Amino acid sequence: MLESGVTPLAPVLILMLGTAITKIAARFRPSREQDALALLMAGVAFVSTLLLAYQPASQVVVSPWHPPTLFGSRLAYTTEGLAAPFALLTSLVCLAVAISLSKWRRETNDNGEGPRYPTVFSVSAAGLSFIYSANLITLCLSWAFLDLSLLFLVVGQKRHQAASGEQRRALTMSSLTGLSLVVAALLLDGHGLSPVLVPSLLLLAALVRVSFYPMHFWMLTDADMDPPTSTLLQVISITTGLSLLARLQGFSPQGLPxxxxxxxxxxxxxxxxxxxxxxxxxxxxxxxxxxxxxxxxxxxxxxxxxxxxxxxxxxxxxxxxxxxxxxxxxxxxxxxxxxxxxxxxxxxxxxxxxxxxxxxxxxxxxxxxxxxxxxxxxxxxxxxxxxxxxxxxxxxxxxxxxxxxxxxxxxxxxxxxxxxxxxxxxxxxxxxxxxxxxxxxxxxxxxxxxxxxxxxxxxxxxxxxxxxxxxxxxxxxxxxxxxxxxxxxxxxxxxxxxxxxLDWLHRWLWKVGWGIGAVLRGLARVTEGEGYLGWTLLLAFIAFLLLSR
Known part of the structure; x- marks a missing residue:
């Protein structure tokens, strides 16, 4: 069900459409036409967010399903609160980055390959989806969408190479923190009341999303990025994290936990x-x-x-x-x-x-x-x-x-x-x-x-x-x-x-987590009987029971 006029879904769809169009244009059209298409899509997305910021609060319902949510609405996007100005700020930076990318490619001799318009638009669309989210269910999905888009953005800087250790750590730590939103959604009762734990989980998610020290995982991945895409990574982290903090601030009238x-x-x-x-x-x-x-x-x-x-x-x-x-x-x-x-x-x-x-x-x-x-x-x-x-x-x-x-x-x-x-x-x-x-x-x-x-x-x-x-x-x-x-x-x-x-601390935590995961995987293999070790242990246990009588 969609409302008449411009809705919060419009700029998200425009940027996702821009992702597909610029990806196709990079294969079949010359660079000048690629730049023109990218500028057009970024400009239209900015105008739509500008219209949303000036008009009264609007909402687009994606599904009639009405789960218990923190912000009191169905699965939807909304411009209530500070969502509209945060989205406008994000789309403005996206437009500036799109304009700068064409110049940057020509100055840095990008081997004739098209600039990273698809990943820029994908990250911007994920950021707007996160900011416009009207409830925790939409917020959880947007969190995962944003993490994957950021990974493609930073990995795209090194073509034909696997993700670095910093990039894998950033994705893993951010994804694990995103589970706090899922837990918060599950903790809410049918009346929309929040237990004490929910604001704390949301505060943790907001601090990680905004790259609050020492949880600045994504900020560590921009060392080898060109300045336009590095700009987008930093700004998206700031606008999405602080927008979640604004939601939490409105949800807790007595103050932050x-x-x-x-x-x-x-x-x-x-x-x-x-x-x-x-x-x-x-x-x-x-x-x-x-x-x-x-x-x-x-x-x-x-x-x-x-x-x-x-x-x-x-x-x-x-x-x-x-x-x-x-x-x-x-x-x-x-x-x-x-x-x-x-x-x-x-x-x-x-x-x-x-x-x-x-x-x-x-x-x-x-x-x-x-x-x-x-x-x-x-x-x-x-x-x-x-x-x-x-x-x-x-x-x-x-x-x-x-x-x-x-x-x-x-x-x-x-x-x-x-x-x-x-x-x-x-x-x-x-x-x-x-x-x-x-x-x-x-x-x-x-x-x-x-x-x-x-x-x-x-x-x-x-x-x-x-x-x-x-x-x-x-x-x-x-x-x-x-x-x-x-x-x-x-x-x-x-x-x-x-x-x-704190690179050393993040690497150490990663190794500890990886070691714990290796132990759990080993126990799972033994339990499943992989390599006959599980069956051997089971037979030994049965023999022990028989002989102990």
């Missing part, structure tokens, strides 16, 4: 991941560490805010997704940009300024709300720890901005950079507009109301300005002395960064 513990853990994670980003010498890995740090910041913002404050969650997700996309979509060979290279640096500078929380940026609004909530808690160690963590992170951001490749070759044609600029411009526009005038977000989410930037600046007291500006000064000083510090003990910092990334 284990809220005090979550606040403390998030504060410690902020410092740990900031140190990891600062010690990391590779720019791509430093951005990944910074992404994990900002995920912890978003979780902290939600944990310290009131359950009714939806603005902190949506604002954190939007700011982080836009800034990450702009940092990752830096062109592969900027030295060929010529005299127009300055225009390519502007989006990166805006993203860094927003992450640092400078006035009239989205980051300033988020940091103001966060420190206001931390002051209200009356626990100085929390905001003190956050200030130290941000100073270390800002040092890493200063280095990311300073390490941009040089611009040269004044004879380069500007027309070659139009696809890249078009991809970043559609991300810069909302980043700038929402930073300058935050109340614009109310057009996408009616329940979210934010003051103007001028009001926030005028209402900030001395203490708030101190905690906002001290990390900037400390980060700059740390950045100035970072090179000498890291050069003196390069081996130590390399090992320290590897220690904080």
């Amino acid at each position: 284990y809220q005090s513990q979550l606040v403390t853990i998030s504060s410690l994670v902020l410092l740990t991941t900031a140190l990891s980003a600062w010690a990391e010498q590779d720019r791509r890995r430093a951005i990944s560490c910074m992404a994990i740090n900002q995920v912890a910041l978003a979780v902290l913002s939600v944990a310290v805010a009131s359950p009714q404050a939806k603005s902190s969650l949506l604002w954190s997700a939007s700011s982080l997704a836009l800034c990450l996309s702009l940092l990752n979509l830096w062109p592969p060979e900027p030295a060929r940009a010529g005299r127009h290279g300055l225009w390519l640096r502007v989006p990166t500078g805006l993203a860094i300024a927003s992450l640092m929380g400078l006035p009239f940026t989205m980051g300033f609004v988020g940091r103001t709300a966060l420190y206001g909530s931390l002051f209200a808690l009356g626990q100085p160690y929390l905001w003190g720890l956050s200030v130290v963590a941000e100073a270390v992170l800002f040092a890493a951001l200063f280095r990311i901005g300073a390490d941009l490749p040089p611009i040269s070759n004044l004879n380069s044609q500007f027309s070659l950079w139009v696809p890249h600029l078009a991809g970043v411009i559609i991300l810069v526009i909302p980043l700038v507009l929402l930073g300058v005038h935050p109340p614009l977000v109310s057009f996408l989410a009616a329940d979210v109301d934010l003051p103007a930037a001028a009001e926030l600046i005028g209402g900030a007291d001395i203490a708030l300005w101190a905690v906002l500006l001290l990390p900037l000064v400390g980060g700059y000083l740390l950045h100035r002395g970072q090179k000498a510090t890291l050069e003196r003990s390069a081996a130590f910092w390399k090992g320290f960064g590897a220690l904080l990334r």
